[in-house]
Amino acid sequence: MARKILVTGGTGYIGSHTVVELQQAGYEVIIVDNLSNSNADVIEGIVRITGQRPVFEKLDCTDMPAMQALFDRHRGIDGIIHFAASKAVGESVKKPLKYYRNNIVSLINLLELMPKFDVKGIVFSSSCTVYGEPDSNPIDESAPIKPATSPYGNTKQINEEIIQDFIHSGAPIKSVILRYFNPIGAHPSAEIGELPLGVPQNLVPFITQTGIGIRKELSVFGNDYNTPDGTCIRDFINVVDLAKAHVIAIERMLENKSNESVEIFNLGTGRGLSVLELIHVFEKVTGKPLNYKIVGRREGDIEQIWANPERANKILGWKAEESIEDTMASAWKWQLRLRERGIM
Numbered sequence: 001m002a003r004k005i006l007v008t009g010g011t012g013y014i015g016s017h018t019v020v021e022l023q024q025a026g027y028e029v030i031i032v033d034n035l036s037n038s039n040a041d042v043i044e045g046i047v048r049i050t051g052q053r054p055v056f057e058k059l060d061c062t063d064m065p066a067m068q069a070l071f072d073r074h075r076g077i078d079g080i081i082h083f084a085a086s087k088a089v090g091e092s093v094k095k096p097l098k099y100y101r102n103n104i105v106s107l108i109n110l111l112e113l114m115p116k117f118d119v120k121g122i123v124f125s126s127s128c129t130v131y132g133e134p135d136s137n138p139i140d141e142s143a144p145i146k147p148a149t150s151p152y153g154n155t156k157q158i159n160e161e162i163i164q165d166f167i168h169s170g171a172p173i174k175s176v177i178l179r180y181f182n183p184i185g186a187h188p189s190a191e192i193g194e195l196p197l198g199v200p201q202n203l204v205p206f207i208t209q210t211g212i213g214i215r216k217e218l219s220v221f222g223n224d225y226n227t228p229d230g231t232c233i234r235d236f237i238n239v240v241d242l243a244k245a246h247v248i249a250i251e252r253m254l255e256n257k258s259n260e261s262v263e264i265f266n267l268g269t270g271r272g273l274s275v276l277e278l279i280h281v282f283e284k285v286t287g288k289p290l291n292y293k294i295v296g297r298r299e300g301d302i303e304q305i306w307a308n309p310e311r312a313n314k315i316l317g318w319k320a321e322e323s324i325e326d327t328m329a330s331a332w333k334w335q336l337r338l339r340e341r342g343i344m
Helices: 013-024 042-050 064-073 089-094 096-116 151-168 203-212 239-254 275-286 310-316 324-340
Strands: 004-008 028-033 055-058 077-082 121-127 174-180 182-184 218-221 236-238 262-267 292-295
Touching: 004 013, 013 028, 013 042, 013 077, 013 239, 028 064, 064 096, 077 096, 077 239, 089 096, 089 151, 096 121, 096 151, 121 151, 121 239, 151 174, 151 262, 174 239, 182 203, 182 239, 182 324, 203 218, 203 275, 203 324, 218 275, 236 239, 236 324, 239 262, 239 310, 262 310, 275 324
Parallel strands: 004 028, 004 077, 028 055, 077 121, 121 174, 174 262, 182 236, 218 292
Antiparallel strands: none
16 A cells, blocks of 8 residues: 655745656645645646545644644554745845744644654755855865854754754654755656745746746855855755655655664755856756846845755665756746646
C-alpha cells in the first residue's frame, strides 16, 4: 500500500512542486492549505502533470481542533512535509506577530499530534536565513546560527530549536530539516509555478511580471554592497531540484536510513549569483530588455550568501541539476502560460 504523506502548504510554490514529485514517486498525498497565499486551482495543474488528484483539505494549521479532526479522518499518515508558513522577509518586519503566530503555532500543533497518530517523521522547510549575515561563503551546516535579520528568519530558527528540543525530550519521531537557499523557476510543463497573490515579494516573479508588462519596473534594492557589482548575491536553486530533495528526505526517514533523530541539510547549487547577474540571465534567455532601477537598501536583506551543498550531495545523494538559464526560461514559460490563461 502506498505510504501516506501530509503536505502542509501543499498548494504553495514549493509545496505544489513537491506534491508532484511525491506522487510520481508513488506516495499518496494529502494537502492541507488555508489558501492565504495560494490558489486551489494549483491542484488542477498537479493533476495535469501526474494524472492523480491529491486529497485537499482547506484548513489552517494553527487551528488545533481542525487539525486533530484531519488526522482522525486520514488515519495512517506516515510522514509530514511542513511548508505552511508566512514567508516574506519585508512583510515580517512590518507584521511580526502574524509571522510568529502562523509559523510557530502551526509547527507546535503538528508536533503535538504526531505521536498521538503514530506519524513517524517530519521534514521541515527551513531557510538559509538562520545563518544571518555569514562570516564567509560558501556556508556548510556547521556555520554558526546568527541573530536573525527579520522576524521571518527568527521563526525558522525558533522552529528548528522546537523540533530539536521536542525530539531530545524523547518524542518518538524523526526529523529532517532542510535549509533552502533561493528557490526559483517553475515545472518544465508550465502547469505549476510561482504565483504570489498581489504584488510579488520574491525577485523572480517580479522580474517576469515586469518582463510581460504587469509591473512598470523592477526595483533593485541597493547597489552599494561589498559585492562585485554592488548588488546582493544569492544561491538560486531550481524549484524542481528542491522538491526532489524532499522526496529523498521523507524516504530516508521512513526507511530509517539514519541513526540520527534530527538531520540538517543545506539545499543550494553552491554558486552565488548577484541580482544584476540574474536579471542579465533573464534578458539573455528571453531576448527581452528588463526595465529596472536601483533604489535604496531594504531592511532585513543579507549582503551575500550561498551554499556548500556537499553534505546533501554525499549523504542524501541529491544534487541541484538544472542550469540557471533553463531555470529562468521555465519561469518565463510559466509567466507566458499565465497570460494565455488570462490569469496575469
